[in-house]
Amino acid sequence: MLYSTSLSLLALASTAHAACSRGFLQEATTAYLQAQSAGKISILSLASNVSYAENNTPIDIQKGVISEAITIDFNRSIYDTVQCATFTELTATSSHPYVIHTRILYAEEKIRTIESVVTDTGDWAFNATGHLYWTKQETWDQIPEGKRDSRTVIQAAGDAYLDQWGAPSLPVPLGTPCARLEGGFYTAREDSISLQANTCKMGAFPQPLKVGDRRYIIDEELGAVDIFNGFPWLEQSKPANYSTPSSNFFKVGDGLIRYIHEITVCATPRCGL
Structure with a gap:
């Protein structure tokens, strides 16, 4: 698949960028969550050539779910300082329920790539209320x-x-x-x-x-x-x-x-x- 090849090239390109600090990635994730909650991509520091995709399909970022204001009930993020990248899982149970997984790659403190797997009603085993309940029961503590x-x-x-x-x-x-x-x-x-x-x-x-x-x-x-x-x-x-x-x-x-x-x-x- 052509898009699969493009994804592989993006992944290789991401590893070529210098590592970044955990503090930077945590601040960047806070900005992402604020942008998603408000539906305002202007909050984000985007590279001029930012790549945006949902469900393995490149689309205009202005038309993506990231431009939709979502009430986030729960979120969990991890930080990859080697790749200078983040991953966030968010759960929303309001008027339009979602469970969304988003990976973001940075270079020179700007977002170069955003990819999301966006699930809602009709997707496999989808139940945002159940997802919210169970994920909140889990403990993902920092390891000594x-x-x-x-x-x-x-x-x-x-x-x-x-x-x-x-x-x-x-x-x-x-x-x-x-x-x-x-x-x-x-x-x-x-x-x-x-x-x-x-x-x-x-x-x-x-x-x-x-x-x-x-x-x-x-x-x-x-x-x-x-x-x-x-x-x-x-x-x-x-x-x-x-x-x-x-x-x-x-x-x-x-x-x-x-x-x-x-x-x-x-x-x-x-x-x-």
Whole structure:
């Protein structure tokens, strides 16, 4: 896919920029949240050639969801000082419910790239109220310096989870317990009678899935990684090799996955399933 190639080039370009401070990224994230809440992109420090995309489609930033005032009920962010990039998950339950994952890449203290996976009614397992309730129950604390995993270990944990979709025999470093929040469905519900309760294990797919177009934001201090990716097979209105826009957000500690948040966009209600 042409756009997939463009995304890969953007990811490579981002690593060429100098690292930046955590303080800068935290301030930049505050500005992003203010801009999204007000629907005013003028709050943001944008590069003249800023790239903006939603659900793997480049669009005019003036017409994007970022230009829509959204009442944000909860948000969680991570900071990648190596790539000079941020990731933010936000949940909104008001007049137009959303769960949005956004990655932003900076250079010379200006935004060069914004990409969002935007989910709302009809998307896979979407339930903003459920998402809000469960995400607020979780603890994503900063990890003491001497106990932090390396970027390599954190990324490998997330990759292993996605790789297993194509090769079920591959090991995945899942912690015990581990909770998976998929749209509004949660595996750690106290009333769950599922065999998957309190675990992040996935059942087998009807066919092996190769998850491509992976783009990473990694935060060693929080032990977290988000992976934007293309989820194949799920959307029934598209060919089997179609990549459905998706994002997987992982909390990792001692090399083990503790939480997973997944949002997935559908071209048709519930992807036709």
